Amino acid sequence: MVSCGKCSEDVTFGALCSKCMMDYHYQCSGVTEKSYSKLSERNKATWVCITCKNDAAGPSAAPAASTTRASAKGLSLENVMEEFHKLNAKLSPLVSLVDDIRGIKADVKELKKASSDTSTQF
Ligand SMILES: [Zn+2]
Numbered sequence: 001m002v003s004c005g006k007c008s009e010d011v012t013f014g015a016l017c018s019k020c021m022m023d024y025h026y027q028c029s030g031v032t033e034k035s036y037s038k039l040s041e042r043n044k045a046t047w048v049c050i051t052c053k054n055d056a057a058g059p060s061a062a063p064a065a066s067t068t069r070a071s072a073k074g075l076s077l078e079n080v081m082e083e084f085h086k087l088n089a090k091l092s093p094l095v096s097l098v099d100d101i102r103g104i105k106a107d108v109k110e111l112k113k114a115s116s117d118t119s120t121q122f
């Protein structure tokens with residue numbers, strides 16, 4: 001059984017600080033169970049208690065809600081960028097294909113011109 005880093009009582013369900021590696025009751029760490037459970041696994045793994053947060057960030061510590069929102073937004077942007085890069089990778093051979101087609105078209109034009117020239121000659 002672990003004990004709370006603040007009140008020293010047993011913690012069954014609580015938040016684990018990634019910095020001081022102490023378990024805290026939600027109410028002792030300044031986070032609600034609801035908002036902590038909403039955090040992604042990555043955010044939980046980097047979660048710090050209010051003491052460590054105050055140590056690191058000083059008076060202008062960002063509230064947990066805004067950081068979760070920002071990371072969720074960043075994740076979707078990442079996905080979009082990934083899709084974009086995939087698309088780009090697909091499109092780059094197409095670009096050279098377009099050049100090829102242009103060249104073929106020009107050849108066909110020349111051929112048509114040549115054949116029409118010959119047909120009018122006959
Ligand atoms: Zn406690």
Ligand SMILES: [Zn+2]
Nearest residue numbers: 017020049052
């Ligand atoms: Zn801590």
